[in-house]
Amino acid sequence: MAQVTGLVLCGAPLGNPADASARLRQVLTAVDLVAAEDTRRLLRLARDLDVVIPGRIVSYFEGNEERRTPELVEAMQAGQSVALVTDGGMPSVSDPGYRLVAAALTAGLPVTCAPGPSAVTTALALSGLPCDRFCFEGFLPRKGGERRARLAALAAEERTLVFFESTHRVRDTLADLVAAFGGDRAAALCRELTKTYEEVRRAPLAELAELEEVRGEITLVVAGAVPDTTRPADEQLIAEVTALVAAGSSRRDAAAAVAAAHHLPKRDVYDLSTRR
Numbered sequence: 001m002a003q004v005t006g007l008v009l010c011g012a013p014l015g016n017p018a019d020a021s022a023r024l025r026q027v028l029t030a031v032d033l034v035a036a037e038d039t040r041r042l043l044r045l046a047r048d049l050d051v052v053i054p055g056r057i058v059s060y061f062e063g064n065e066e067r068r069t070p071e072l073v074e075a076m077q078a079g080q081s082v083a084l085v086t087d088g089g090m091p092s093v094s095d096p097g098y099r100l101v102a103a104a105l106t107a108g109l110p111v112t113c114a115p116g117p118s119a120v121t122t123a124l125a126l127s128g129l130p131c132d133r134f135c136f137e138g139f140l141p142r143k144g145g146e147r148r149a150r151l152a153a154l155a156a157e158e159r160t161l162v163f164f165e166s167t168h169r170v171r172d173t174l175a176d177l178v179a180a181f182g183g184d185r186a187a188a189l190c191r192e193l194t195k196t197y198e199e200v201r202r203a204p205l206a207e208l209a210e211l212e213e214v215r216g217e218i219t220l221v222v223a224g225a226v227p228d229t230t231r232p233a234d235e236q237l238i239a240e241v242t243a244l245v246a247a248g249s250s251r252r253d254a255a256a257a258v259a260a261a262h263h264l265p266k267r268d269v270y271d272l273s274t275r276r
Contacts, residue, residue, distance in 0.1 A: 004030045004081040006109045007072075009097060011116020014088040014217075015195035017048035023114045025051050032080035035060035035072055037087050037096055045085075060084065065096045069103050076109045088217075089119050094138040094164055119193055119219050120162050126200050127160075127188035127221035134160040135224075140173060145247040147173065151180035152244055153257035158224040165218045174209040177222065181205060186223040192216040232262055234272055241273040 008027050013019040028034065028046065032055045036042035039059050046053050060068050072082050084091045084100060090113075091097030104111050124131050135157055141147045154161060165173050170189075177187070183206025190200045191214060201208060205222070232240075237258055244254035255270035262269075 031083040123190040123219035156261035163220040
């Protein structure tokens with residue numbers, strides 16, 4: 001293997017260690033320093049892969065990435081190589097990493113990637129929904145009003161949508177998806193991907209919203225909207241803008257979301273909402 005320099009983003013297995021690439025093994029044994037979202041999980045992965053990590057191991061997670069990023073950049077500027085590993089999947093994709101990548105590039109340091117598993121594309125492929133064009137939204141806002149406003153803005157999106165969600169919020173999110181997209185919209189709830197209890201439930205949103213309990217790491221895949229070429233009545237457009245404003249959006253943002261949902265000019269919808 002060529003000498004490792006700069007920063008290497010390492011795609012880690014989602015759950016099954018057998019999905020680890022040969023290159024991941026090589027990087028872990030070659031770098032001077034490994035920054036891990038969870039050091040205990042990293043050491044467990046190393047044991048599963050039967051590799052010894054000779055370099056220094058430090059934690060790098062949401063709570064300390066702002067403080068630790070300059071330290072890692074300084075280490076790379078001093079000639080050390082750094083691997084970044086999160087708990088599963090690719091660093092910086094709804095995981096720590098973006099801040100370090102940006103800082104390394106700003107400092108003129110080399111950044112490369114050891115690709116690996118992805119919950120986004122794994123769930124998309126398993127969903128049975130169209131995969132040729134898709135939109136990854138990551139985690140939706142925690143607050144109900146902000147989440148509903150975001151979903152209202154996505155209701156007319158024609159690409160397949162992929163979301164991450166937590167066990168504790170998934171039922172509320174499914175209920176909001178039904179309200180925003182309609183209960184008949186096809187979807188797939190994927191949990192514990194590549195793990196022992198992997199499960200994919202493919203059903204309309206209304207059926208998924210009736211599930212009593214969903215445990216584990218969850219990825220939701222939702223079919224895109226069928227294009228609607230008919231223009232809603234003025235009263236409907238005004239009502240939609242009013243609902244988003246009531247949920248916390250500014251009138252301008254609400255008008256933009258409604259306009260996008262119906263493929264209308266933003267100015268027309270905004271002007272309409274201010275005249276009534």
